[in-house]
Amino acid sequence: MQTKLTPIQHETLDDHHRVPVACLFGKYEVYVGDNFIRFYDKHDLPDILKSRIAMIRANAMHQPVSSYCDISLSIKEVYDGDRNSPMFEIGWWVAKDLFVVVIPTKDLTYLRGEAYDLAKMGFIRARQSMGMTIMNDCPTHKYLEDFF
8 A cells, every 4th residue: 555645734733734845856746735736846936845945954964865675664754753853843854855844734725725815826727847737636756655
């Protein structure tokens, strides 16, 4: 059975979620819901995500290896993080291309395009990129195991 990536509520912070963010080929895929992602490049990545990913990278002792041949992390290990770490309320690096970022529920709702200022957000379900349509429900890696 494969583990689908989706945001989940933070275990100790009220009104915050742990959101998977993949950085692949210079693009960011933010898993904002079950079967729903948002695509960004480095220029249009929302500031809340940009700043937290920068903090996670700066705090990391080393970049995770690109592949864990004999290691498979459980969903609990991926989403729980280290409670004793100062990064527990910011996020952590799971794999070379995968982060878990902690953001307020308000920001997650905004990323989904469900509330706040839809006109400003420019919410779209699909967009053109290099001549092909990218749908918000078609991530490069649909399951956690695909990153390993």
